[in-house]
Amino acid sequence: MNRKIRVFLTDDHTLLRNALTMLLEGQEDMEVVGEAASGCECLEGVKHKKPDVVLMDISLPDCDGVEATGKILTALPETRVIAVTMHVEDEYLLRFLNAGGRGYVHKSAADRELIKAIHTVVKGDVFLSATGVQVMANQYCSTESVSEVTPDILSDRELQVLQFLARGFTSREIGEKLFLSPRTIETYRERITVKLKLEHRSDLVDYAIRYKLLG
Incomplete structure (x- = not known):
């Protein structure tokens, strides 16, 4: 059991x-x-x-x-x-x-x-x-912080990391799922936030919901 x-x-x-x-x-x-x-x-x-x-x-x-x-x-x-x-x-x-x-x-x-x-x-x-x-x-x-940048600016791996982040997974957990180091995931996260012009996790959740990225 x-x-x-x-x-x-x-x-x-x-x-x-x-x-x-x-x-x-x-x-x-x-x-x-x-x-x-x-x-x-x-x-x-x-x-x-x-x-x-x-x-x-x-x-x-x-x-x-x-x-x-x-x-x-x-x-x-x-x-x-x-x-x-x-x-x-x-x-x-x-x-x-x-x-x-x-x-x-x-x-x-x-x-x-x-x-x-x-x-x-x-x-x-x-x-x-x-x-x-x-x-x-x-x-x-109501928010003005949700990016107008569309998801096609992201690479396939960046999009995958974004989906995990929006679901609440930590960098270590994402790394385990994708067979990457937590530091590499943090690097992807930085790239994502720069490309989408977002800063906070709540913004990433908003973005993922807006563009129907969570399935």
């Missing part, structure tokens, strides 16, 4: 943590290995437990979920972090993705979408709930 997916919960509401624990423990392939009510408590717990997935609220005492996500991924880059939050504003989603977050689930839909989100990020993909997709669509419609 395959090892269970180890999940760590972070939310300052005890009732929600209890509800999520019941939901996850009811899955044959998942187990809750720890929980925290604040950002600092989460950081300590995650370093000790080394979970596969962290469920992260954005609004937390002492250290918000975006900041905590960045610190977790600095210490444990293999960990996948999913935001489970009531926030639907563009700024929260984009900050979270830029910090390295892999999934975004609205609390009102957690009972329907969370299990799928966990399976998705464990496979290496990015999961956005319907609310998150709408936020990205709004960002795409």
